[in-house]
Amino acid sequence: xxxxxxxxxxxGGKILDQLIEYDRTRNTGFVSHAIAxxxxxxxxxxxxxxxxxxxxxxxxSVVSGHGTGTDPEAGRECVQEDIHEIVDAIGRAATSETDAxxxxxxLGGGTGSGGAPVIGERLGEIYTxxxxxxxxxxxxxxGGIYNRNAxxxxxxxxRSTDSVLLFDNGSARTGGETLSEGYTEINDEIATRFGxxxxxxxxxxxxxxxxxxxxxSSEIINTLGSSGITSIGYASEPIETGNDSGGGLxxxxxxxxxxxxxxxxxxxxxxxxxxxxxxxLGELTLPCNRESTTRALLIVSGPPDHLSRKGIDSARxxxxxxxxxxxxxxxDYPLPDEDRVAALVVLSGLTDVPRIDEIQGxxxxxxxxxxxEGEFESLIEYGDDGDGEE
Ligand SMILES: Nc1nc2c(ncn2[C@@H]2O[C@H](COP(=O)(O)OP(=O)(O)OP(=O)(O)O)[C@@H](O)[C@H]2O)c(=O)[nH]1
Ligand SMILES: [Mg+2]
Numbered sequence: 001x002x003x004x005x006x007x008x009x010x011x012g013g014k015i016l017d018q019l020i021e022y023d024r025t026r027n028t029g030f031v032s033h034a035i036a037x038x039x040x041x042x043x044x045x046x047x048x049x050x051x052x053x054x055x056x057x058x059x060x061s062v063v064s065g066h067g068t069g070t071d072p073e074a075g076r077e078c079v080q081e082d083i084h085e086i087v088d089a090i091g092r093a094a095t096s097e098t099d100a101x102x103x104x105x106x107l108g109g110g111t112g113s114g115g116a117p118v119i120g121e122r123l124g125e126i127y128t129x130x131x132x133x134x135x136x137x138x139x140x141x142x143g144g145i146y147n148r149n150a151x152x153x154x155x156x157x158x159r160s161t162d163s164v165l166l167f168d169n170g171s172a173r174t175g176g177e178t179l180s181e182g183y184t185e186i187n188d189e190i191a192t193r194f195g196x197x198x199x200x201x202x203x204x205x206x207x208x209x210x211x212x213x214x215x216x217s218s219e220i221i222n223t224l225g226s227s228g229i230t231s232i233g234y235a236s237e238p239i240e241t242g243n244d245s246g247g248g249l250x251x252x253x254x255x256x257x258x259x260x261x262x263x264x265x266x267x268x269x270x271x272x273x274x275x276x277x278x279x280x281l282g283e284l285t286l287p288c289n290r291e292s293t294t295r296a297l298l299i300v301s302g303p304p305d306h307l308s309r310k311g312i313d314s315a316r317x318x319x320x321x322x323x324x325x326x327x328x329x330x331x332d333y334p335l336p337d338e339d340r341v342a343a344l345v346v347l348s349g350l351t352d353v354p355r356i357d358e359i360q361g362x363x364x365x366x367x368x369x370x371x372x373e374g375e376f377e378s379l380i381e382y383g384d385d386g387d388g389e390e
Contacts, residue, residue, distance in 0.1 A: 001099035001201035001217035002032040009112025010043045011136050012104040018191040020049035028199035033093030039078040039111045040067030058082040068110030072149050075114025087122050099217045101131045108138030108146030113153040120160030130162040139170030151363035163224040166286040168355055193234045196344050200299045200333040215299050215331035223297035228349040231286035235278035236342035272300055272311030275343035293323040294349025301333035302341035
């Protein structure tokens with residue numbers, strides 16, 4: 001699908017940069033427009049792929065180009081001050097081809113945390129296309145202020161967008177020695193998962209012989225829904241070279257795996273079901289109770305002859321049982337030049353996320369410790385029903 005993407009703050013800008021790189025390397029074209037918004041001049045200068053003309057320094061009269069220093073209220077003011085310029089820039093970017101907007105921000109800091117929801121609100125008022133958020137949660141050990149910022153901002157981000165896709169820095173495993181090496185790895189992981197999702201929906205512009213099973217942008221939009229929180233699982237496996245008879249074509253055209261390729265057709269099916277299990281039960285971008293999923297989407301990518309229809313169908317039924325969710329979509333994403341098969345699992349409309357309860361708890365604690373009488377919005381409502389009964 002075609003996205004107009006706005007990266008807000010440092011993490012937002014860096015992740016946007018990484019998504020552009022992913023998009024270019026694979027020639028997928030889901031990033032139709034990219035804008036970086038920040039109150040810190042040096043952060044904007046540090047970007048690589050966002051065109052210089054699309055880097056917007058905001059809040060000059062609030063923080064003079066120096067960033068907010070982890071103050072979401074200042075971040076909110078910075079973005080508010082220049083909201084007309086931001087919306088104009090997005091307006092120049094958005095075309096009739098734009099399927100959705102995506103706002104990216106680290107929720108523990110100041111500029112992205114306070115600013116991204118302001119942009120979300122405005123876009124929601126102006127456009128009928130969905131507005132999505134990609135939010136980065138601070139890891140637990142980042143401390144009270146980050147957690148408190150994230151708790152407040154998440155609430156506003158959820159309200160001002162159609163779905164917030166979350167990535168928890170704390171659950172990411174990295175081998176990096178320093179924080180910034182860690183971020184490079186984490187951002188790579190983020191780009192792979194979210195890049196796969198959004199580029200899968202971009203293939204609908206190609207008309208191929210396998211088009212009816214290919215995931216299109218409307219399936220992604222229907223899965224993400226119009227409110228709530230989304231988490232993503234992913235697993236991939238290299239294809240052995242020298243054995244390219246995966247059986248998917250047989251499945252697809254004959255509707256069975258009869259014939260000479262019986263063995264390898266079975267292999268392709270088994271590979272898919274095991275990848276989907278790994279993607280679902282392994283590390284998610286946001287750890288959650290999988291049974292609290294309201295809508296799910298399964299995407300299997302790889303060379304067309306490895307995309308066994310039978311494998312995808314049986315993986316879909318498994319996912320239905322595993323999540324207890326009755327709205328599970330599934331499709332494939334053919335990548336002829338790829339040497340891996342990958343499964344991406346989207347769990348949307350989540351209602352049970354321990355990490356959010358924890359963030360909220362830390363936020364309330366630090367609120368109690370501080371003297372100021374800020375009006376902390378005590379309940380983070382993110383489930384679809386939102387009546388918060390307990
Ligand atoms: N995944 C990831 N997280 C990051 C990255 N950089 C910062 N973060 C996280 O984002 C939060 C801080 O947000 P920043 O984006 O640095 O803050 P900001 O929006 O620039 O706001 P200021 O406070 O005004 O600088 C922290 O919770 C960090 O863990 C990054 O490159 N990748
Ligand atoms: Mg910053």
